[in-house]
Amino acid sequence: MMQPTRRFAYPYLLLFFILVKVVLQYVVINPMYDLHRDEYLHLDMASHISAGYLSVPPFTALVSLLIKWLGNDVFWVKFFPVLFGVLTMVLIWRMVELLKGDWFAQVLAACAFLCSAYTRLNMLYQPNSFDVLCWTLLFYCLLQYIRTMHYKWLLWLGVVLGVGFLNKYNILFLAVGMLPAALLSPQKQLFVNKYLYWAGGIALLIALPNIIWQIRNGLPVIHHMKELAQYQLVNVNRLDFLKSQLVFFLGGGFLIIAALVGFIFHRPFRPYRIIGWTYLFVLLLFIYLQAKDYYALGLYPVLLAFGSVYWERFFTQGWTRRLRVVWVLVIVLPFAFLLNVIFPILGPKAIAQKAEKFNSLGLLRWEDGKNHALPQDFADMLGWRELAVLTLKAYEGVPEADKNKTIVICDNYGQAGALNYYNRGKMPAVVSFNADYVFWFPRLDTVRCIIIVGDPPDEIARAYTTTSVTIGTVANPLAREYGAGVYVLTGVSPEVPALLLKLGKEKEKEFRSW
Structure with a gap:
């Protein structure tokens, strides 16, 4: 069994990044914009609490009910995706510690998380922010189990899978990808571990109310998926999907590559190769299904943790230590340069005047496969x-x-x-x-x-x-x-x-x- 790590080292440094995250999320939206069309639907679910819905499982409605009790103000609408983003970043910070990374690795991982598509994701009140948190928490439980071999982490894995299912069915793709990944890794013995099946039972028990609702209502999720495939996924280009996976992180993409290289060549990462294999299988599954690019965002927080730890080892002694600030700037500067393009900071008219810049980044392409005057999310926040x-x-x-x-x-x-x-x-x-x-x-x-x-x-x-x-x-x-x-x-x-x-x-x- 591995030695215990420090628990939340450098707390003031972590607090700094949390404050930056919270402030950033609230300042990247110009008050000229309204809420997003999906946010209004999710908020209305608070008046119709049920075990299921056509568009999403029931977890979002429960959060909406809490927002309603808090006054339904825009502040609280935006607070919960920010909270889920903060918790995801804290988990990344903790995973770096578990992997014996020092403060520089934590800074790299936190910067890469902040300066990425996650800030865009956490901007809107949708199930996606909690979905990424659940994927990250599931990887965290797996990492802890591999470190300690304690069965409690398998049981917690079942809890996370069940709760994640009640938020968004997307998490099932992660569970499917983990199965062949386990067979190709040292964790193949999991299939004879009774606690894995206990975990599956826990997940099923938590998800059961929604499963019953789906059955009683004729499995509307199938109709929803058919509509999605017919009107949206049909316009998804598989090559664009792959390009987006690195574009999500701009200057921080090198950490994702570092994590994948580390799984192959870095001996301390060998016990965790199941994570690398899971990434590969889930990505292939999404490519085959022509999934939207952001469906895969849950895969990356754990890779940021591994990648930052692997990268840090090259800049720990001698003159290489002086290059640390360079890698932070490589992550931060591209994001800062594109800040008013990625987010609705500019007013709608100003964006329309700079259409070429937005179009060059593919931001004007909507789900219908056509280019429009504004990014789709921005147009969905007007009128x-x-x-x-x-x-x-x-x-x-x-x-x-x-x-x-x-x-x-x-x-x-x-x-x-x-x-x-x-x-x-x-x-x-x-x-x-x-x-x-x-x-x-x-x-x-x-x-x-x-x-x-x-x-x-x-x-x-x-x-x-x-x-x-x-x-x-x-x-x-x-x-x-x-x-x-x-x-x-x-x-x-x-x-x-x-x-x-x-x-x-x-x-x-x-x-x-x-």
């Missing part, structure tokens, strides 16, 4: 407050006697979530036939007024109403919601409540796999 103001104006114009018989229907989940976020308590909860809102549709015996948000009323809507008034449209041409309108329909047919119920049931069936 929501404008849309909320227009919709509230429409609702306030409805006669008082008809307000409790009014329903607001949006084209997509972003619109519905944004309106519920900004107009909560001022108007009825907004609904949609899109995404999770299908299951949250209210039942109304009578409808006297319909407010439609998105595209103009179609033939069916006009057939069941007598008048349509346009309140306005989103005027910002750089917003993804540009042109989305707000329309008030009156003279509603008595048949509408039953028709809405029927449409909702038909939509629910579309999400079922049987």
Whole structure:
């Protein structure tokens, strides 16, 4: 058994990096931007706690409930992805210590983590930040087990896998990649260790509520994956996926290469080769499936720890010690130079004026495979407050006697979530036939007024109403919601409540796999 390492050496140095991380995450977003469309959906889940959802497993909804209790302010919306990022960095720091790395290795790893795609990832309230934390924690448990051979770390591995499953199904790819990796490493004896199967049982028990929900609702995750493959992953270029893996780290990419080289040539890393093999198998799996490049981000925190320890050994004595600052600058300077390109620091108009710089880095390419005026995430953070103001104006114009018989229907989940976020308590909860809102549709015996948000009323809507008034449209041409309108329909047919119920049931069936 290996000797215990120091526990969190250089605490003040670690605290410095934590403070830098927190401050950086809050200053890289220009206040001109709204929240992201996905954030609004995730926040709305707090009002519909369940064991499962169409878009994500239930963990995000529980965090959203906590945010709601804290006041639903933007500060708290951004706080939790930052917290998950900080915890990931602390785990990297700790893994460096476990591998006998000194303060320079910790500084390298922390700088590489800060000056990377993780800062972009931790900018948005999505399941991805916690997903990366779970992958890192799972590797941490594996590393501890290899060091100590204590069965408790296998059991903790099961806990992390189960909780990670409740956050994002992506973690299953890591579990799948670890199986052949174990067969090619000294850890092949794991398959005869009863505690590995206990760990699997723990993971299954934790994930069981969501699994039951999926089965009872016809496995909508399959429908979600088919839609993802049909409309988004089909535009993923495998070569671009590979390029992104190093672009994620800019100047810090040498640490990833150092880790992989270390697994081959550095004797102290040999017991941990399962991690290197896992990286290879998971990456090949993602390439085969044409996965989005950021799906693989959970693989890299552990590699930053190994890479920094391996790199540090070349700069510990004599004149080489003077080169340490050079390697820190190699990591930090490229990131600082591209800071206002990677993050929404510039206003939308300023970005549009510098489109060539953004396009040269591939940042204007959206999931549809086409180039646009703004990066997709940035365009997804525009127009929501404008849309909320227009919709509230429409609702306030409805006669008082008809307000409790009014329903607001949006084209997509972003619109519905944004309106519920900004107009909560001022108007009825907004609904949609899109995404999770299908299951949250209210039942109304009578409808006297319909407010439609998105595209103009179609033939069916006009057939069941007598008048349509346009309140306005989103005027910002750089917003993804540009042109989305707000329309008030009156003279509603008595048949509408039953028709809405029927449409909702038909939509629910579309999400079922049987």
